[in-house]
Structure formats: C-alpha cells, structure tokens
Amino acid sequence: xxxxxxxxxxxxxxxxITTTLKNESSARNFTLQIITPARxxxxxxxGGGLVKISRLYDEYGKLIHARNYSEExxxxxxxxKKNYAIPYFQLWKGFLFIFAAILIWAAVYGVKNKIAxxxxxxxxxxxxxxxxxxxxxxxxxxxxxxxxxGKSLDGLPSGWIKINKIVADTLFxxxxxxxxxxxxxxxxxxxxxxxxQSETEWEEKVERINYKLFLEQLKEPNKKSVxxxxxxxxxxxxxxxxxxxxxxx
Numbered sequence: 001x002x003x004x005x006x007x008x009x010x011x012x013x014x015x016x017i018t019t020t021l022k023n024e025s026s027a028r029n030f031t032l033q034i035i036t037p038a039r040x041x042x043x044x045x046x047g048g049g050l051v052k053i054s055r056l057y058d059e060y061g062k063l064i065h066a067r068n069y070s071e072e073x074x075x076x077x078x079x080x081k082k083n084y085a086i087p088y089f090q091l092w093k094g095f096l097f098i099f100a101a102i103l104i105w106a107a108v109y110g111v112k113n114k115i116a117x118x119x120x121x122x123x124x125x126x127x128x129x130x131x132x133x134x135x136x137x138x139x140x141x142x143x144x145x146x147x148x149x150g151k152s153l154d155g156l157p158s159g160w161i162k163i164n165k166i167v168a169d170t171l172f173x174x175x176x177x178x179x180x181x182x183x184x185x186x187x188x189x190x191x192x193x194x195x196x197q198s199e200t201e202w203e204e205k206v207e208r209i210n211y212k213l214f215l216e217q218l219k220e221p222n223k224k225s226v227x228x229x230x231x232x233x234x235x236x237x238x239x240x241x242x243x244x245x246x247x248x249x
Contacts, residue, residue, distance in 0.1 A: 011034070029059055056073075158186050209230060226245045
C-alpha cells in the first residue's frame with residue numbers, strides 16, 4: 001500500500017535516566033525522549049513542532065503514562081525540554097521543495113510558452129507572406145467546415161488545399177481527400193502525415209473561391225487565418241465560409 005501522508009514522532013532529544021515513579025519505592029532505569037508530532041507528505045516533511053511532549057519507556061520498552069510521573073521526574077523533564085529547540089525549518093522544508101518545484105515548473109512552462117508563441121508568430125508570418133504571393137501549386141493547411149459538396153462536417157477536421165489557379169476575382173482550389181479528425185485543434189504537424197503525394201489524393205472537384213474577399217482579409221491587422229467563401233454556381237448548397245486557411249508547408 002502506498003502512503004502519501006503520515007504522522008510521526010520527531011525525536012528532539014533522548015537520554016537514559018534513573019528515577020522513581022509515583023507510588024513506587026525503588027528507582028529504575030528509563031529512556032526519556034522529547035518528541036514533537038510531525039507530518040510527512042510524499043516522503044517530505046510537511047509541518048509539525050507545535051508542542052514538545054515527553055515519552056518515557058521502561059527497560060522493556062513499555063510506555064509509561066504521564067500520570068505515573070513523580071514530581072521530581074516532572075521537574076527533570078521540564079528542565080530537559082528547555083535545552084532543545086524545535087527545528088521548524090527541518091520540519092517544514094517540504095514546503096520549500098514544493099515552492100522551488102513550482103518556481104522551476106513556472107520557469108520551464110514560461111519558456112515553453114514563449115517558444116511556442118514565437119513559433120506560432122513565425123508560422124503566421126510565413127503563412128501571410130505566402131498568401132501575399134499566392135500562385136498555382138501552393139499547398140496550405142486548413143480547417144474545413146463543409147465537405148466538397150457543401151454538406152456539414154462533424155467537428156472541425158483539418159486537411160490540405162492546393163491552389164489550382166487564379167482568374168480575375170476567382171480563386172480555384174482543390175481539397176485533400178483525407179482529413180485529420182483526431183485532434184480538435186489545428187496543428188501543421190498533425191496533418192503532415194496526410195499530405196497528398198499524388199493527384200489521386202486530391203478531390204476531383206475544383207472549387208471556386210471569392211478571391212476579392214480573400215485579398216481584403218490580408219489587409220486586416222493581426223489576422224492569424226483567412227476564411228474562404230465559396231462562389232460556385234451551386235453556392236446555395238454551401239453555408240458561407242467553407243474553410244479557414246491556417247498554415248502553409
């Protein structure tokens with residue numbers, strides 16, 4: 001059984017004494033301990049030291065109750081206690097380990113977040129630089145809202161689109177047949193394994209996109225993605241935006 005929390009006696013001092021208990025006529029040898037109740041959590045000291053308590057054991061290891069102490073023994077124990085301070089740092093240092101661990105975790109998490117944020121900024125910068133110089137043959141990572149027939153999709157599957165051509169105010173694209181559906185959040189790494197390697201892995205249908213609206217979005221500040229609006233002859237089957245461009249190869 002795994003114990004993650006325990007209470008134990010922290011021994012402050014110990015000595016052998018010869019004394020007489022109350023209602024006894026002859027002296028005997030005893031082991032006197034001064035302890036303080038303490039706690040451990042996950043093996044680390046996590047508090048204690050609120051009181052100092054005496055423990056008296058006879059030569060057979062039997063604990064002697066305090067009600068059997070003589071007045072002389074009580075006085076000796078009181079004097080003995082005064083010589084030993086409670087080591088609060090030692091008893092509570094588990095909190096310092098936890099605090100240090102939190103600081104280290106926060107530092108690592110902060111650095112990790114900073115790196116991830118910088119990576120996202122770099123990817124966004126690369127994406128919009130490519131979109132500013134759109135041309136046939138480019139591949140982009142996207143999140144789909146409908147399939148190639150305009151039907152709604154479950155969740156937000158990710159995949160690829162290929163720029164087929166640009167004619168006046170119309171952008172022509174093809175979408176990948178295979179979609180990534182196991183991850184709710186878009187990530188280029190997640191769709192890298194489903195990147196089409198041949199023409200047969202692209203949908204046959206070439207979809208018409210509003211290129212003018214596409215260009216207007218590129219002028220908007222702080223944009224991180226671009227929405228594509230379908231304008232084919234069967235656009236009544238589609239509900240507005242069909243996909244969002246979020247990354248590039």
